[in-house]
Amino acid sequence: MAQLTILALLCVSLAALSLSPSPVTAARFACNATAPRASTCQALISYAPPNSTASMTLAGVRALFQLRSHRALLASNNLPLSTPPTAPAPTPLRIRLPCLCSGGAGATFQRPTYRVRAGDTLDAVARSVFAGLVTYRDIAAANNVSDPSKVAVGQELRIPLPCSCDPVDGVPVVHYTYVVPAGSSVAGIAQEYGATEAAILALNRMPDAKSLLAGQVLDVPLRGCSSAISNTAIDRNLIVPNSSYIFTANNCIVCGCSSTTWQLDCQATTGIGPSFCPVAKCGDAFLGNITTSTAPACETTMCSYAGYTNSTSFAIHANLTTTSVCNAAGVSPAAQPSHSSASGLASTARWRWSELIACLHVLLSLCLWVSAP
Incomplete structure (x- = not known):
């Protein structure tokens, strides 16, 4: 009977593990631009405040990412200029940050930074503060921290969020760093953000759509509007996506x-x-x-x-x-709301439920065997 109890506890542990969010793996967005004008850009980061900060206001988000103006935060999310800083932050919120290409990969620079508080660990900062957009390994590498378990209170850390400045199929885009919610599909994400499945798979080096994981950090290309801005203008690289x-x-x-x-x-x-x-x-x-x-x-x-x-x-x-406008080619861009509504079930979620059912089935069979005369 003791063996059965141990097996039951093991099964319950496996069930809990299978239903918990997948650990977020480090994301490196390809960024091969090297020309002076192309190696830096403005990228968008999707930020969903963790449960512990679900009541975070726009002012709180601005302070966390060291954004220079409240108005810029409103603009990135297509919010009215009358929206006060005390308003609750939509989930997720789009954060515009500078991106730098170096060594074939892109990461935010200058901002954000984070000052270590008592009780902080790099993993807690990555998961509980920056919502899985970055891993503790990324933070440790960016700040030359040899032992991630030892950080000093008051130490200022650079948070290297993944981003990119590369064009897609020869067309300039705004790269959107996006944490995949549970229950999403590549098709749903592509439809919501006006991208193609092929572009998302290629940018993220995914073998197929079935390999999408909840919590995965994706590079989603957002098409920008064409403009008449001159190549000699200071803001010649200005790209504005829809719904902003x-x-x-x-x-x-x-x-x-x-x-x-x-x-x-x-x-x-x-x-x-x-x-x-x-x-x-x-x-x-x-x-x-x-x-x-x-x-x-x-x-x-x-x-x-x-x-x-x-x-x-x-x-x-x-x-x-x-x-x-007589014979306008192409289609209108898909709306890009401030929160995700990607539909479909990820294959990983279906696999976890099937694993749980199989485990419970084995447990029930053992219970019947032990209770048999």
């Missing part, structure tokens, strides 16, 4: 990504006077003005943002661009 907006030109211009034309839609930021922000015009037309031709009636001309310069004086540029 961004401030540029010293906050004088706000640009969003159109969900129907894939064209960058930029306007002068309200509330900033002309004494600081130069007026952007195309002749008599102000930035963002649109006119529709009469022949053919489907052509529109827009005064489009063309970037800003500051070589001799601060200047905001604009150009007239013409777009035909």
